[in-house]
Amino acid sequence: MQHFLTRADFPHLLTSLQAEGHHCIAPQVRHGAIVFDTLEQVSQLPTGWQDTQQPGHYRLHQTGSPYWFDWANGAAAIKPHTFAPQENLWKVVRDESGRLHFKTILPKPQKIAILGVRACDLAALALQDQHFLHGEYPDPYYQQRRDNLLLIGVNCTHAAATCFCVSTGDGPVIRSGYDLLLSEIDDGFVLEIGSERGEHLAKQLPLHAASPTQQATAQQRMQAATQQSRTLPEKPPLYDLLQHPHWEDVGARCIACGNCTSVCPTCFCHQEVERPALDGNSSTHERLWNSCFDPSHSHIHGGAVRRTPKDYYRQWLTHKLAGWHEQFGRSGCTGCGRCISWCPVGIDLTAEVGSLTA
Ligand code: SF4
Numbered sequence: 461m462q463h464f465l466t467r468a469d470f471p472h473l474l475t476s477l478q479a480e481g482h483h484c485i486a487p488q489v490r491h492g493a494i495v496f497d498t499l500e501q502v503s504q505l506p507t508g509w510q511d512t513q514q515p516g517h518y519r520l521h522q523t524g525s526p527y528w529f530d531w532a533n534g535a536a537a538i539k540p541h542t543f544a545p546q547e548n549l550w551k552v553v554r555d556e557s558g559r560l561h562f563k564t565i566l567p568k569p570q571k572i573a574i575l576g577v578r579a580c581d582l583a584a585l586a587l588q589d590q591h592f593l594h595g596e597y598p599d600p601y602y603q604q605r606r607d608n609l610l611l612i613g614v615n616c617t618h619a620a621a622t623c624f625c626v627s628t629g630d631g632p633v634i635r636s637g638y639d640l641l642l643s644e645i646d647d648g649f650v651l652e653i654g655s656e657r658g659e660h661l662a663k664q665l666p667l668h669a670a671s672p673t674q675q676a677t678a679q680q681r682m683q684a685a686t687q688q689s690r691t692l693p694e695k696p697p698l699y700d701l702l703q704h705p706h707w708e709d710v711g712a713r714c715i716a717c718g719n720c721t722s723v724c725p726t727c728f729c730h731q732e733v734e735r736p737a738l739d740g741n742s743s744t745h746e747r748l749w750n751s752c753f754d755p756s757h758s759h760i761h762g763g764a765v766r767r768t769p770k771d772y773y774r775q776w777l778t779h780k781l782a783g784w785h786e787q788f789g790r791s792g793c794t795g796c797g798r799c800i801s802w803c804p805v806g807i808d809l810t811a812e813v814g815s816l817t818a
């Protein structure tokens with residue numbers, strides 16, 4: 461059943477979440493981009509803002525519309541809220557007798573509600589769940605955050621020129637993975653319930669039954685986001701193309717900054733380091749995001765296996781678009797387009813795959 465929450469009643473959603481102890485995170489304009497950050501009041505939402513994106517290009521402009529969610533994804537995915545960029549995993553302390561004591565440092569349980577999550581990022585979250593939770597050794601750090609996460613999805617009504625979620629089959633319409641789902645129209649939101657937690661929350665809201673006109677308007681607005689020009693083949697045969705001369709071409713343009721892996725909602729590579737205390741009596745074991753564009757990422761005895769931007773980019777693309785099929789049964793790309801917009805030299809994986817497979 462589809463419900464309707466008026467724009468004027470939207471603050472009830474925020475206050476209900478806050479009253480239940482959720483730390484609310486939602487899109488806001490920061491330093492010229494839309495990012496997910498702490499939301500204390502509805503006025504912080506990005507009213508009327510919309511983006512223009514191209515390879516190596518992201519700009520916001522004001523449309524004067526009443527919409528809060530009429531934009532395509534900004535740089536930050538929701539990934540940092542489940543897979544922390546930096547966290548302490550465990551600590552070892554030496555007691556007076558010289559015995560070592562190991563202690564796991566789990567993150568503090570905190571209820572988090574994220575508002576405004578898009579289809580490509582929910583698909584990416586499902587992939588991160590596969591990696592962190594459904595393997596032989598579930599990750600307790602990720603699990604702690606994931607168990608406390610409430611997700612309020614919003615269907616896209618605007619696609620950036622860099623979006624290609626239609627091609628990967630992950631968007632723009634959200635089909636699963638949400639607690640509540642909103643579709644924005646002029647005077648409010650068509651609302652759908654996706655879980656028991658969502659139902660519990662919906663019971664606290666002044667909802668109406670969504671009229672056929674409101675439902676049709678929401679559908680019509682979502683159509684705009686399906687107009688996407690970029691495409692990506694489902695499984696490009698990259699393992700057969702490892703010696704293709706185009707890798708040299710892309711390697712000559714790539715500056716190995718790692719932006720693409722930082723903004724990608726599915727990348728999960730990390731490194732672990734020891735931080736010993738100066739007195740020699742304790743040490744903290746830390747996990748940090750890492751990237752296949754970092755020379756240390758392939759360092760084994762005797763040196764790094766991959767040493768040039770060509771090697772890094774080939775590793776990234778072949779793992780993401782070929783290796784993931786073996787590991788997770790699907791490509792590691794959900795078509796969000798972030799790696800295209802936030803690459804400082806405008807490298808576009810859809811174009812690179814096109815050149816490799818032409
Ligand atoms: S590879 Fe690029 S387009 Fe695909 S999910 Fe990652 S950032 Fe988005």
Ligand code: SF4
Binds near residue numbers: 716720721
């Ligand atoms: S492809 Fe672009 S974003 Fe990725 S490391 Fe190279 S220059 Fe940076």
